[in-house]
Amino acid sequence: MERTVLRGWPWLLLLLLLWVSGFPAVGEEEDEICLLEGRNLTAVCTYNIMLYATSLKAWQRVGSQGPAETLVRTTTKYTDRNWARAGRYLLEDDPTNGGLVVTVTGLQRQDLGLYQCVIDLSPQKPKELFPRIRLVQCRDHSSTPASDKNPSRGLAQISTLPPLTFNTQSKLPTSPRTETPLLPMTTASLSSPGLEVNPTHKTDVIRHGSVCKSRSLRHNIKSRSLTFRDLTSVIQDSSAGWRWVSAPRALSCFVSPLCVVCLFASLYIGL
Amino acid sequence: MSRFYVLLAWAFAHLRLAAAQEDQACCGPIVPRREWKATASECNQTLNLPVRYVVVSHTAGSSCNTPALCLQQAQNVQHYHARTLGFCDVGYNFLIGEDGLVYEGRGWNTKGAHTGKFWNHMSIGITFMGNYMERSPPPRALRAAKSLLACGVAQGALSPRYTVKGHRDAQQTLSPGDQLYEIIRTWPQYHE
Numbered sequence: 001m002e003r004t005v006l007r008g009w010p011w012l013l014l015l016l017l018l019w020v021s022g023f024p025a026v027g028e029e030e031d032e033i034c035l036l037e038g039r040n041l042t043a044v045c046t047y048n049i050m051l052y053a054t055s056l057k058a059w060q061r062v063g064s065q066g067p068a069e070t071l072v073r074t075t076t077k078y079t080d081r082n083w084a085r086a087g088r089y090l091l092e093d094d095p096t097n098g099g100l101v102v103t104v105t106g107l108q109r110q111d112l113g114l115y116q117c118v119i120d121l122s123p124q125k126p127k128e129l130f131p132r133i134r135l136v137q138c139r140d141h142s143s144t145p146a147s148d149k150n151p152s153r154g155l156a157q158i159s160t161l162p163p164l165t166f167n168t169q170s171k172l173p174t175s176p177r178t179e180t181p182l183l184p185m186t187t188a189s190l191s192s193p194g195l196e197v198n199p200t201h202k203t204d205v206i207r208h209g210s211v212c213k214s215r216s217l218r219h220n221i222k223s224r225s226l227t228f229r230d231l232t233s234v235i236q237d238s239s240a241g242w243r244w245v246s247a248p249r250a251l252s253c254f255v256s257p258l259c260v261v262c263l264f265a266s267l268y269i270g271l
Numbered sequence: 272m273s274r275f276y277v278l279l280a281w282a283f284a285h286l287r288l289a290a291a292q293e294d295q296a297c298c299g300p301i302v303p304r305r306e307w308k309a310t311a312s313e314c315n316q317t318l319n320l321p322v323r324y325v326v327v328s329h330t331a332g333s334s335c336n337t338p339a340l341c342l343q344q345a346q347n348v349q350h351y352h353a354r355t356l357g358f359c360d361v362g363y364n365f366l367i368g369e370d371g372l373v374y375e376g377r378g379w380n381t382k383g384a385h386t387g388k389f390w391n392h393m394s395i396g397i398t399f400m401g402n403y404m405e406r407s408p409p410p411r412a413l414r415a416a417k418s419l420l421a422c423g424v425a426q427g428a429l430s431p432r433y434t435v436k437g438h439r440d441a442q443q444t445l446s447p448g449d450q451l452y453e454i455i456r457t458w459p460q461y462h463e
Binding site: 044046048049050051094096097098099 | 387388389390393436437439440441442443463
């Protein structure tokens with residue numbers, strides 16, 4: 001009995017530490033989309049228009065070694081819209097909204113891999129836009145297209161939206177009541193061939209379930225580390241009022257982990 | 272031995288519960304919609320949480336420095352968005368007043384209408400009520416915004432590595448004003 005507990009103790013301690021401190025963030029700069037052969041991929045990259053509104057943009061495949069391969073690249077620098085097509089790749093740059101829409105038609109198995117949007121700053125090194133997009137093999141039921149569940153959703157409709165107008169003085173939001181369709185978190189989707197300009201068709205949207213799952217798991221775990229992070233932020237805050245109001249709360253944040261540690265200690269001694 | 276595991280499970284369950292409660296406890300006050308007499312929202316599109324971006328804007332309208340005035344101003348903005356522009360609700364997720372209070376707009380879970388088609392679905396839009404081209408928001412308003420964002424991280428609505436953007440970084444606009452823009456560019460979460 002004694003020996004079993006002692007042998008298990010380091011593992012339990014490790015588990016506890018992981019639980020409290022949170023796992024290190026991995027791959028947050030990369031989104032996964034699962035590939036279905038024959039479908040289209042539509043992805044959006046966002047960028048800072050204060051810096052890159054009139055820069056050339058490109059869509060690249062990132063190899064495991066060597067420089068990234070440019071698949072399609074814009075060649076114009078208009079302030080409202082620029083687009084380029086190269087084979088199966090279509091790139092639409094919308095500098096008024098700070099976004100770049102990439103469409104890859106007729107996905108093939110050999111398209112699996114890592115991709116990125118870049119700002120072409122030649123002769124300087126191009127600037128990568130994050131998150132990158134990784135096309136992976138669809139694995140299970142959770143990553144099948146969501147067209148049956150949410151036929152009205154999909155980025156494919158984006159290209160049918162009317163141009164947005166701006167009030168250069170301000171702040172005005174630009175979406176009317178019939179706002180843009182909800183996009184998947186990765187700002188990417190897969191659509192059936194030829195459907196990208198027809199909003200009445202069903203659009204297959206990959207919800208990349210595995211990614212969402214892993215991210216939400218990470219979130220849950222991270223919320224444990226809140227206890228420590230909160231205290232730090234409270235201490236760093238120079239606002240006197242907030243500090244005094246929050247200090248007891250932040251201290252209370254420590255109570256639970258302390259209880260757990262005490263419990264462990266007493267159990268260890270007791271057993 | 273089994274007693275040990277039962278107690279272990281209880282301890283972990285307790286920790287989980289406590290952390291959930293602290294998510295709420297560690298946040299500063301937010302003026303709820305009913306308190307500023309917001310009209311009901313007709314929005315039905317949710318955000319996928321946690322989001323990666325926060326877009327900071329200004330309303331370019333009147334500022335307010337008391338709760339009574341800010342309540343009125345929040346109502347004005349909502350009226351303009353919902354009635355005049357035909358949005359499903361006030362466009363922003365949160366509004367910050369110069370009274371140092373945060374006014375709940377669409378909140379953490381609902382997609383806003385503040386920064387156009389590419390950004391709305393992946394960002395929280397917070398706006399400072401006022402025009403900050405020539406002057407800066409008072410420190411209490413800036414503190415309110417920072418507390419709000421820390422709260423967003425604590426609640427899991429914002430990614431712990433969230434990025435702050437100025438409205439003008441994402442759309443052709445002067446928002447959030449020259450002065451406020453310079454301020455948010457000094458925030459550690461701001462990235463070009």
